[in-house]
Amino acid sequence: MWPRRVPSSIVWPPALPNRWMMGPLGTRHGLEWLLGLYFLSHIPITLLVDLQAVLPRDLYPVKLRNLQQWYTEFKDPLLQNAPVWFKSFLFCELVFQLPFFPVATYAFFKGGCRWICTPAIIYSVQTMTTLIPILSTFLLEDFSKASVFRGQGPKTFHERLFLVSVYMPYFLTPLILLLFMLQNPYYKSEEKKMRKNNPGSRGEVTTGQFPVGPSTRKMLRAHVFSSI
Amino acid sequence: MWPRRVPSSIVWPPALPNRWMMGPLGTRHGLEWLLGLYFLSHIPITLLVDLQAVLPRDLYPVKLRNLQQWYTEFKDPLLQNAPVWFKSFLFCELVFQLPFFPVATYAFFKGGCRWICTPAIIYSVQTMTTLIPILSTFLLEDFSKASVFRGQGPKTFHERLFLVSVYMPYFLTPLILLLFMLQNPYYKSEEKKMRKNNPGSRGEVTTGQFPVGPSTRKMLRAHVFSSI
Numbered sequence: 197m198w199p200r201r202v203p204s205s206i207v208w209p210p211a212l213p214n215r216w217m218m219g220p221l222g223t224r225h226g227l228e229w230l231l232g233l234y235f236l237s238h239i240p241i242t243l244l245v246d247l248q249a250v251l252p253r254d255l256y257p258v259k260l261r262n263l264q265q266w267y268t269e270f271k272d273p274l275l276q277n278a279p280v281w282f283k284s285f286l287f288c289e290l291v292f293q294l295p296f297f298p299v300a301t302y303a304f305f306k307g308g309c310r311w312i313c314t315p316a317i318i319y320s321v322q323t324m325t326t327l328i329p330i331l332s333t334f335l336l337e338d339f340s341k342a343s344v345f346r347g348q349g350p351k352t353f354h355e356r357l358f359l360v361s362v363y364m365p366y367f368l369t370p371l372i373l374l375l376f377m378l379q380n381p382y383y384k385s386e387e388k389k390m391r392k393n394n395p396g397s398r399g400e401v402t403t404g405q406f407p408v409g410p411s412t413r414k415m416l417r418a419h420v421f422s423s424i
Numbered sequence: 425m426w427p428r429r430v431p432s433s434i435v436w437p438p439a440l441p442n443r444w445m446m447g448p449l450g451t452r453h454g455l456e457w458l459l460g461l462y463f464l465s466h467i468p469i470t471l472l473v474d475l476q477a478v479l480p481r482d483l484y485p486v487k488l489r490n491l492q493q494w495y496t497e498f499k500d501p502l503l504q505n506a507p508v509w510f511k512s513f514l515f516c517e518l519v520f521q522l523p524f525f526p527v528a529t530y531a532f533f534k535g536g537c538r539w540i541c542t543p544a545i546i547y548s549v550q551t552m553t554t555l556i557p558i559l560s561t562f563l564l565e566d567f568s569k570a571s572v573f574r575g576q577g578p579k580t581f582h583e584r585l586f587l588v589s590v591y592m593p594y595f596l597t598p599l600i601l602l603l604f605m606l607q608n609p610y611y612k613s614e615e616k617k618m619r620k621n622n623p624g625s626r627g628e629v630t631t632g633q634f635p636v637g638p639s640t641r642k643m644l645r646a647h648v649f650s651s652i
Binding site for chain 2 (some may be wrong): 378
């Protein structure tokens with residue numbers, strides 16, 4: 197059976213998707229989905245575990261308190277006896293990051309939301325910065341001497357490494373997010389292109405203004421003086 | 425005396441600069457100059473004062489060591505007996521921020537360098553995040569109990585406030601820098617405009633590809649089946 201007539205406006209056969217483009221596109225969608233999952237999972241972790249160290253204990257039911265108690269058996273000295281500097285990070289998590297999590301979850305599950313770029317860069321840098329002193333403390337602090345931890349904390353290097361591995365995803369995922377926002381062609385700013393198109397532009401000349409160079413200015417000045 | 429003949433290519437009288445535009449432009453140049461000054465001044469402060477707490481003391485001549493000694497008389501417990509978490513920030517200042525300072529100095533003194541936008545956002549968020557635990561420690565830490573500070577530190581609320589005021593410019597300047605990069609029309613990304621021009625675009629359709637909608641797909645599917 198011969199094919200029926202197809203309107204000429206339809207290209208036949210339909211162009212196969214550009215393989216080179218579909219690869220990065222698939223990667224972008226996959227990464228967006230994983231990031232959506234990360235932000236979604238962060239909401240209960242922040243609300244139910246992290247914030248127990250700064251919010252009144254009565255807010256949490258016994259089962260959740262036990263959950264934190266169970267986790268502290270892994271000798272996490274920061275959640276057991278949170279020092280002031282760590283509490284300040286938890287406070288930031290409550291005030292700045294928690295409201296951002298549902299927004300980021302929506303943006304990454306929906307996909308292709310360019311407006312998430314700058315907030316995501318800010319979130320990733322903030323989170324990575326908080327993780328630097330946390331990981332340094334796990335690796336280098338002398339817990340036997342630091343009175344704030346009341347002698348609690350990892351005793352062996354293996355226990356230190358375990359705590360590092362627990363927190364490491366919260367350093368690596370923001371790092372991936374930052375690189376994704378800075379390197380992915382879709383999220384990357386178009387500024388470079390714009391600068392290349394206008395190499396001399398420094399923003400001084402706006403629509404409706406007349407760009408006057410030094411030679412023109414000199415001529416105009418001579419003209420004004422001669423006309424007085 | 426009549427004015428001499430002016431080439432017709434020159435608009436006469438020359439358009440007065442747009443007052444509304446000149447105001448923000450002057451503000452931008454002023455702010456860029458101040459930011460250049462901030463980054464320039466940060467280079468010796470970082471090299472000669474901050475890094476004394478993490479680099480070997482022998483690297484510094486006696487006069488500079490005395491300078492830090494003089495400053496610690498203001499009861500700055502963090503520079504006197506730097507705890508691990510604070511040292512990790514100083515290490516970041518050495519590795520990431522110090523190489524950035526000359527670049528930022530150049531960019532802001534030159535002015536109109538759009539490429540500084542993203543690095544400046546990253547720098548400002550990183551610095552503000554480090555200042556949160558530092559300021560919290562000055563305000564809330566119980567220095568008499570915290571053994572890491574060996575009993576040294578501010579005793580009165582006035583002394584605490586003094587230390588806060590010393591560090592506060594390193595929180596406020598990055599905050600101004602962040603707002604400047606996000607709000608100034610020159611540095612602000614053009615993404616919004618681009619999105620408005622292509623509201624349905626999610627990056628799937630690239631040059632040379634044929635955008636096929638659901639109705640076209642349905643027709644093509646019917647055609648393929650009928651031709652088998």
